[in-house]
Amino acid sequence: MNAQTMTDATGQFMPQVSDEFTLNRWTALCLKLCQAAVTAILAGTLLILFGWMANIDLLTRGLPNWPATHPLTALCFFLLALGVWPNPSNKTSLLLRIFVWLALAAGSIQLVMYLLNAGIKLDQLLFPSLSSSSLEKPSRMSMPTALIISSASAALLLLLDKRQHLVETGQWLAFFPTGIGLVSLAGHAFGVTALFGIFTSIYTSMLACLLGLALFCRKPECGLMGILGEPGFASVILRWMLPIGITVPFILGFIQLWLRSHGIVERQTGIFSHVLAISLLFVLTALITAKAGHVLDLKRRKAENALRALNDELELRILHRTAELRESETRFRNLIDVAPYGIVVADGAGFITLTNPQADKQFGYERNELIGQAVEVLLPPELHQQHIAHRHHFSTQPSYRRMGANRDLEAVRKDGSRFPVEVALAPMNEGDTHLVVATVIDITLRKQSELEILQLNAELEQKVQLRTAELHDTNKELEAFTYSVSHDLRAPLRHIQGYLELLTEDTSNQLSDEGKRYLEIVSTSSREMNTLIDDLLAFSRISRADMQLQEVDMDTLVHATIESLRQDLKNRAIDWHIGELPPVCGDPALIKLALLNLIGNAIKYTRQREQARIDIGFQPTDEGESAYFIKDNGAGFDMKYIDKLFGVFQRLHRHSEFEGTGIGLANVKRIISKHGGKVWAQGQVDQGASFYFTLPLQLENSPCSQKEKA
């Protein structure tokens, strides 16, 4: 049988103990003892009743001269034993309780009769065979027996109650029948025949002792027995001392009595040794108890000290941690306070819980004046409703965000004035509280700067437009000018030339040789002027024309250029050395014009060489890039005039040596620059000249390739 199910079945309150295992074992032990005692009582009473019926003295009184156990007593014990039986079912429980009440009634009636000294022969009513003739004495149960029966049944009724204090009272009451039983038993054991009159019979004493045991063991977890079952020091001592205290003196006394009755020891020696043994036992018990108590005390004190030390350390740690926390909080406070922008913290309901001094200053409030106010006081009134809606939205989806993204946001000061702000919102959780941290930056200055920049930009834009218009006008004028030059300067030249030729044709035979020479000079000059006009127009056209970029095969272009200069190659011996020329990305018409000038120059300035040599190629230069070059072995030039070489109308040779307008190389420079290239020259007088130029090569990623792909 398990202690847990037992307590469940009886519905008893189970006291809280630290060591459940000990209690369980205790409970089980007690219940076993209880069952054993009950069984013994049942067997004993049945034997006694059988003894009465069969008239066997041994079964009713033991020794012949001892008082017999009354059959009613045996019956009452039988009923009580049934009542003590642990864990009856609900039905039998009621029946057993009636048995106990019956036993109580029997015992009480006997007692009352003793008190009234009136004899109702209840026993003889129940057992007619027990006539006073066959049983001189006792004719009824003795008074101590009646006390045992009534007190035991009362104790049992209390024990069976569910209330704790009644159970404990029952246990206290159980001492009474047990005590009487024990004393009587001792009296019988020591053969105190003189007191047999007030003792109960030997069997009644035994039954009373067994019943007492059963009563005590019936509720092992409650009251006095509960204390016994506990694991504490007091309970342990009690568990050991009780049986020893009862049995050892008893046994010692019995031994001494036996030794004396057999004449082995004298009376004085017996008493002396008995007292000595008892004292010794007492002293030994006291010492053992004290020792055990002392050890426990030491242990407890040690544990207490350890606990105190632990407490002290804990205290210290708490102090330390508190200081750290305070420092951390101070740091956090400082951080918030020195932040160069306003910080406003609001709770989920939209009330301000914290501001920093910058925020107070921005909004024109006293320090901490804003705390407890709704955040809406910081916003323009027309935005209040909208903000409340936004606030609810934010609380459902808290995330870092900018307030009023992509539009100008205004905040309101305490005095009602407004200022532009930029606000960032961030959610912050403090335990279960959801807070919103708003960072407020006053952007008044920035707005002013932006406005200034906008104004400046507008002014600049206006200026640019003005200049562009001016430039456009100038360009128009320039175009009109060149158009005019192109037509109007040529017409008179053509007339000079036309009439000159008519004059020569009609009157040449009337003119002297000198006259003819003059006419020839006029004609040549007008031709030169025509060339000059052509070159000037080309020069102005280069800067105006839009470039038509495409892949240009330089090999083909160089050969075509030389071909178009065939007129100048008459009666000339030129050694041409033309290397491999990679293609470029450029305007073919402009590049051809540049080549015409450069190759034309090379042909012109090698005129005085019997064997002219012109090299055209592509090679790496000292600057690390590759350049096209045109070299000749002609007249060359002095490097000190290199600055003038590419200037408009700048000439390094006299007209009588080499004709020219001084525009050709200026055109070359314009064309190469317009392509993003460079042109430079090296030369030495009478040692020839070298012209170099770079152009954007036709490569995978050049504009020409991209255009073709598109």
Added chain:
Amino acid sequence: MIELRRIFYVDDNPRDTELALNALKKNNLANDVVTAEDGEDALDYLYMRGKYANRPPGNPALMLLDLKMPRVDGLEVLRQVKSDPQLHSIPVVVMTSSREEQDLIRSYELGVNAYVVKPLSFTEFLDAIKQIGAFWGVINEPPPGTAHN
């Protein structure tokens, strides 16, 4: 015998006109040559209005047209001629001092039949006039309704 067709020469500069007429004469192109001094004058002739109201009817077989002229310039004359169903079949040869790209492009857009840059040398000019006059004035078959001498 070869029919001589009427040539219409439009130029504001009388010296150029004189040289051109001279060149035609030297080339023995005895076609009837009518001259106009500017664009407006030319359009009056073609539409037979103003002082030309009573001129003999019929379109010229060839129009030699200068571009740079006061009031109505050559390109405008060309535009009107080529957009008029009565006149657009007249062969028009632009003769100008310079090879300005914008003029060249515009002229061909408007439907010019030929574009000639006047050479500086009179000899070369003579040659050019000879070829133009011979081709358009003699060899080429003009559209119906073209006036003859």
